[in-house]
Amino acid sequence: QVQLVESGGGSVQAGGSLRLSCSASGHTYYRNMIGWFRQAPGKEREGVAAIYTGGGATRYADSVKGRFTTSQDNAKNMVYLQMNSLKPEDTAMYYCAADTEWRVREWDGWADSRNYKSWGQGTQVTVSS
DSSP: OOEEEEEOOEEEETTOOEEEEEEEESTTOTTOEEEEEEEOTTSOOEEEEEEETTTOOEEEOTTTTTTEEEEEEGGGTEEEEEEOSOOGGGOEEEEEEEETTOOOBTTBTTTOGGGOOEEOOOEEEEEEO
């Protein structure tokens, strides 16, 4: 079982930056897919980025490509989401999640929240115009 705790959310103006952190614990952390998701009020949960902690490969949604970067520090059991050039439409609750059952294969389904069984509590990001 993997336990996840997000931090780093806050309020920024458009064009600003935030770095979210995801602290992971549990013996299955390594070689897991860690996904970043967001959900705005009245909208479906959206996968924005993912990182395979076994090797560091990443994927991004088109809506954040070039602006968001996910990275890891395995020594600290941490995964990060650096968010630059933030836009008001990035406003949402952000979650990190772990694919503890290895459902994502060859990156197929990395943005599907159903493939992730362990979730953090979320951290709010608000971007004002």
